[in-house]
Amino acid sequence: MSEKMWGEEPFWGLGYEWDPDWVLTERQKELRALLIELCEQEMRANAKRSDDELLFPRRNLELLGEHGFLGLTVPEEYGGLGQNHVGFSMVCETIARYGCASTAMCYVMHIGAVMAIMYRPTDELIDKYIRPLRSGKIGTLSYSDPETGSHFWYPISSGAERSNGGYKVRKKASWTTSAGFADFYVVQTTSPDFSGYDDLSVWIVDGEDAQAQPSLWDALGLRGNQSGPLEVPDVEIPSEQLIGPIGDGAASNDEIVDPFFLIGSSSVWNGIALGTIDIAKRHTTRKRHVDVGMRVADYPTIQDYVGECLMDTNASRLFVMSIAQAMDKETDDNTKALAVGDVARANFLHWAWQIKFEAAKNVANVVDKMLHACGGSGYKRDMELERYLRDGKAGWVMGPTNEVLRQFVGKAVLLGFEALDYWNQSYNRRAVENEIKKLDADGKRELAEQLVAQAAEEEAKALAASG
Numbered sequence: 001m002s003e004k005m006w007g008e009e010p011f012w013g014l015g016y017e018w019d020p021d022w023v024l025t026e027r028q029k030e031l032r033a034l035l036i037e038l039c040e041q042e043m044r045a046n047a048k049r050s051d052d053e054l055l056f057p058r059r060n061l062e063l064l065g066e067h068g069f070l071g072l073t074v075p076e077e078y079g080g081l082g083q084n085h086v087g088f089s090m091v092c093e094t095i096a097r098y099g100c101a102s103t104a105m106c107y108v109m110h111i112g113a114v115m116a117i118m119y120r121p122t123d124e125l126i127d128k129y130i131r132p133l134r135s136g137k138i139g140t141l142s143y144s145d146p147e148t149g150s151h152f153w154y155p156i157s158s159g160a161e162r163s164n165g166g167y168k169v170r171k172k173a174s175w176t177t178s179a180g181f182a183d184f185y186v187v188q189t190t191s192p193d194f195s196g197y198d199d200l201s202v203w204i205v206d207g208e209d210a211q212a213q214p215s216l217w218d219a220l221g222l223r224g225n226q227s228g229p230l231e232v233p234d235v236e237i238p239s240e241q242l243i244g245p246i247g248d249g250a251a252s253n254d255e256i257v258d259p260f261f262l263i264g265s266s267s268v269w270n271g272i273a274l275g276t277i278d279i280a281k282r283h284t285t286r287k288r289h290v291d292v293g294m295r296v297a298d299y300p301t302i303q304d305y306v307g308e309c310l311m312d313t314n315a316s317r318l319f320v321m322s323i324a325q326a327m328d329k330e331t332d333d334n335t336k337a338l339a340v341g342d343v344a345r346a347n348f349l350h351w352a353w354q355i356k357f358e359a360a361k362n363v364a365n366v367v368d369k370m371l372h373a374c375g376g377s378g379y380k381r382d383m384e385l386e387r388y389l390r391d392g393k394a395g396w397v398m399g400p401t402n403e404v405l406r407q408f409v410g411k412a413v414l415l416g417f418e419a420l421d422y423w424n425q426s427y428n429r430r431a432v433e434n435e436i437k438k439l440d441a442d443g444k445r446e447l448a449e450q451l452v453a454q455a456a457e458e459e460a461k462a463l464a465a466s467g
């Protein structure tokens with residue numbers, strides 16, 4: 001096994017013997033070595049500037065573009081690197097571990113946007129957005145809505161209508177990574193001819209048509225990723241910039257946006273966890289206590305911290321890689337064209353929820369433990385550990401949040417997938433009957449009258465609409 005290098009020197013963190021290299025192809029190992037080189041030469045130093053100055057990691061993303069990584073999962077015939085889901089996981093983990101977590105998160109959202117286009121590719125979309133990726137063009141996903149918080153699949157403050165042969169699209173997003181810096185935004189709104197919140201459509205909005213206020217962004221960690229609010233104010237969009245058919249949004253979420261976001265972001269949390277273990281190894285093997293003649297790394301307590309954190313993190317990495325492999329198998333290594341109605345990655349969505357939960361839970365613990373292992377020295381900014389700690393804390397709160405995910409999984413296990421009721425459509429008879437039991441006769445009568453009046457109003461509206 002070759003030695004992991006950091007410039008001219010052997011790498012000061014964990015060597016390749018602790019990386020699950022049997023899941024990678026030779027090409028993927030070459031790409032990883034190239035990324036580590038880019039991180040050593042420039043990307044890691046830029047991470048500090050992004051964090052200190054709330055600076056969008058433009059230069060790091062340009063570097064990734066120059067080396068083809070912005071088209072990582074795009075077929076080679078369109079200028080991409082033709083990589084699969086495992087390759088994507090490796091790239092996200094590597095950028096976060098050795099380079100810059102903010103860059104890694106912008107990258108995850110970028111690939112999510114690129115793959116939303118590649119899900120329903122057209123010649124126009126490929127020429128305009130995919131072929132120029134090497135020049136450093138960046139996309140992102142704008143889904144979260146101010147009215148529904150982390151329920152990002154529920155875009156209340158949005159809509160679209162037919163206009164001048166194209167569409168007029170409006171969207172308010174409370175958070176959008178790379179907001180104000182991206183060249184294109186993949187956004188989701190309710191469909192024209194709105195028929196309910198499960199009727200969603202996906203659009204590409206060019207950078208000049210979206211309004212962002214980067215100056216409002218300031219956060220604990222991932223400070224360079226610029227996840228500020230975004231607004232698309234009733235913008236005229238040509239029909240070519242509708243991705244897929246009207247109403248394709250829910251399928252696009254399950255097949256592309258969620259799988260790529262969940263694999264990519266889980267890999268970022270794993271990369272951050274590994275980055276802190278690397279730093280802890282460097283520090284604890286160098287720091288000596290002269291009184292007892294020991295290095296910090298010689299204390300069994302510190303060895304226990306590192307051993308447990310590495311095993312937990314490798315369990316999470318292998319979990320992510322395994323789901324990535326399942327998606328590779330189902331999509332012939334990310335080459336299968338899916339017609340409307342076809343399902344591949346979405347078969348593993350409930351597995352993808354689990355990897356994000358585990359990776360985000362693990363990183364929150366590992367960054368704390370590695371701080372404890374490094375002591376007060378780790379608390380100071382010069383060691384970089386505290387930046388990883390702050391960056392890693394984003395994992396738990398990013399949608400789908402870990403609270404939502406454990407509910408999804410527990411509820412689906414106990415009550416079935418239909419009980420998840422994303423769009424608040426199924427009637428919970430048990431809850432309603434239980435509440436009604438609490439009313440006396442007058443209360444019941446009042447409720448009944450209210451319901452009859454509501455039903456009459458809805459019927460009248462439906463009658464007026466039909467004719």
Ligand SMILES: Cc1cc2nc3c(=O)[nH]c(=O)nc-3n(C[C@H](O)[C@H](O)[C@H](O)COP(=O)(O)OP(=O)(O)OC[C@H]3O[C@@H](n4cnc5c(N)ncnc54)[C@H](O)[C@@H]3O)c2cc1C
Nearest residue numbers: 141142143144149150175176177227394397398399401403
């Ligand atoms: C660094 C960062 C980058 C981001 N980038 C993007 C992006 O590029 N694009 C994008 O669209 N969004 C992005 N987001 C937004 C993200 O996906 C969430 O929408 C956002 O973090 C939710 O924050 P909130 O304050 O609205 O949380 P809330 O939804 O108000 O949640 C508050 C609390 O309630 C809990 N909660 C919410 N719903 C439930 C439920 N059903 N059951 C149990 N508990 C529940 C939550 O888990 C949390 O503990 C980003 C967020 C972060 C932190």
